[in-house]
Amino acid sequence: MTPTGCFIGGEWRDTDRRFPVTDPATGQTLAEVADAGPADALAALDAAVAAQDAWAATPPRERAAVLRRAHDGLVSRGEEFALLITREMGKPLAESRAEVGYAADFLQWFAEESVRISGEYRVSPGGDFRIVTARQPVGPCLLVSPWNFPLAMITRKVGPALAAGCTALLKPAEDTPLSCLLLVQVLADAGVPAGVVNALPTSRPAPLVERLLADPRLRKLSFTGSTEVGRLLLAQASGNVLRTSMELGGNAPFLVFADADLNAAVDGAVLAKLRNGGQSCVAANRFLVEEPVAEEFAGRLAERMKRVRLGPGTDPASELGPLINARQRRRVAGLVDDAVAHGARVLAGGHAEGPFYPATVLTGVPAEARIHQEEIFGPVAPVTPFAGEDAALALANATPYGLVVYLYTGSLARALRVSERLEAGMVGVNRGLVSNAAAPFGGIKQSGLGREGGFEGIGEYVSTKYLALDTAP
Structure with a gap:
């Protein structure tokens, strides 16, 4: 019809x-x-x-x-x-x-x-x-x-x-x-x-x-x-x-400070990364985590991502559908392969399965890897540690894009202080979803x-x- x-x-x-x-x-x-x-x-x-x-x-x-x-x-x-x-x-x-x-x-x-x-x-x-x-x-x-x-x-x-x-x-x-x-x-x-x-x-x-x-x-x-x-x-x-x-386009940072509720941060990360299979301009692209909790966050996230069920969207059990086409699968796979070639470790996923690409977590990704510079548009989460607010802001703002940032912290003062210095049109504070018909959606820079x-x-x-x-x- x-x-x-x-x-x-x-x-x-x-x-x-x-x-x-x-x-x-x-x-x-x-x-x-x-x-x-x-x-x-x-x-x-x-x-x-x-x-x-x-x-x-x-x-x-x-x-x-x-x-x-x-x-x-x-x-x-x-x-x-x-x-x-x-x-x-x-x-x-x-x-x-x-x-x-x-x-x-x-x-x-x-x-x-x-x-x-x-x-x-x-x-x-x-x-x-x-x-x-x-x-x-x-x-x-x-x-x-x-x-x-x-x-x-x-x-x-x-x-x-x-x-x-x-x-x-x-x-x-x-x-x-x-x-x-x-x-x-x-x-x-x-x-x-x-x-x-x-x-x-x-x-x-x-x-x-x-x-x-x-x-x-x-x-x-x-x-x-x-x-x-x-x-x-x-x-x-x-x-x-x-x-x-x-x-x-976007290159959204997902900031996790050491005082954040890690359970809430992992839940928000899964939502911000896997919604629409990561094929979204507001998908979290770079996971920047304060050093004291970076390893624990990456491990928890990897365990969650390993449990995500692949399958056709029409299957009620499916949690992650296919990427839109073969061109996009090749692009996502190329970004992961480039990161691994530069020394990154794969904690979950990492290889295409037919028309699907599994939920993937990477650690140890160097700054020169393409995955830090380009919009992924797929279910891949590279985790990078940082030391302190200034370092977090420098990493988050080191991009020509400025659509959205996700920020997890237990401090209201830090949330306000960091949000004011972030170069983005939208900031999600302790939540992995910002889109709403009643809210102004859009970015700055490119x-x-x-x-x-x-x-x-x-x-x-x-x-x-x-x-x-x-x-x-």
């Missing part, structure tokens, strides 16, 4: 070409999906432009009602979405169910926020006129989402876009377009008018996106993906000075621009207009 076409101007359309979507656990083809090209993209942009003024003029309460109905529709089909996510992305069903709930939260949150887009009225410093500001939708938006959270990363973008009064073109990842296409059907069923939401699955994203970014009618780009691709898109978006939101979620999220889709009103007699 999942749609497999392009959705343009309120209609499902086929294309001359199609491409396969496969189950990463079995290699089985799940569906053949329409392969949109630049001409389809321009047709979708035509539809979005035609619908923009009417949607922007729709009362906020009505936009909120549409999003709330979409939320309810998504929740009512939650098990269908969860199975679809597992089949096309590979994560265990329990995690897919959690993603459905997380995705639905964004629709509910921004339904509530749509009626709270406010402006200001104030007296000028000289008292001779009034300063009035209004926040208006930026216009048609291109929303480019990744494969690792194929549903939630769409709702995190389309929720605020629709709430703000913007029309949208959705470009899902080639590996996982089906969740996006089913969501589009739910949005249409909820009453989103024709042309307000359009979907463009494609196996040829570069020419399609480049053509859209060159069109002056497009006014906004939101992208979640690698920093490398983000840089290219920023360059292309500069031609028309597009509003951009970039949620890019981890991105802008914020998604929270009160701040809708601000990415509105522009401020200032009116100077003369009040002189």
Whole structure:
């Protein structure tokens, strides 16, 4: 029942070409999906432009009602979405169910926020006129989402876009377009008018996106993906000075101080490392542990990781599904092999098993190993000791990325002191999960621009207009 076409101007359309979507656990083809090209993209942009003024003029309460109905529709089909996510992305069903709930939260949150887009009225410093500001939708938006959270990363973008009064073109990842296409059907069923939401699955994203970014009618780009691709898109978006939101790569440190509750730290480490099989921009990448407890922490973590059950996501006993594709498996294996070649010891895992890579713990990883510098995007935990706060901060901040840091300590003063000096957009204090629809998600440095979620999220889709009103007699 999942749609497999392009959705343009309120209609499902086929294309001359199609491409396969496969189950990463079995290699089985799940569906053949329409392969949109630049001409389809321009047709979708035509539809979005035609619908923009009417949607922007729709009362906020009505936009909120549409999003709330979409939320309810998504929740009512939650098990269908969860199975679809597992089949096309590979994560265990329990995690897919959690993603459905997380995705639905964004629709509910921004339904509530749509009626709270406010402006200001104030007296000028000289008292001779009034300063009035209004926040208006930026216009048609291109929303480019990744494969690792194929549903939630769409709702995190389309929720605020629709709430703000913007029309949208959705470009899902080639590996996982089906969740996006089913969501589009739910949005249409909820009453989103024709042309307000359009979907463009494609196996040829570069020419399609480049053509859209060159069109002056497009006014906004939101992208979640690698920093490398983000840089290219920023360059292309500069031609028309597009509003951009970039949620890019990470190299998250997981700091454990000697005064931390080690049981809680290990629990948090497993969550922060293995959620989504480690295939997440907020996955813990470098485990930095104070010297007095480093060996004990590594041993406890290794014992936990050894017990993690591999298997297809559809198996209820599975705790760790396959990596998304063979390319990613080779990349993770290469990082581990490089670390071992530099002298690292493997305490758990360390070798691919068919389409799966087991939960892995490394110690004794030297600073020059690639695994310290690159985003792993897999279930591998390198543990490195440090001596004191200054050393911990130097190691944590020694990266061009700045998305999230996890920090475990028994001292509130240390938590505040260290958090203020960490170069990151988010800090998880004594918890291994930071993502929430009500919180601003995003990073600094080469981890991105802008914020998604929270009160701040809708601000990415509105522009401020200032009116100077003369009040002189």
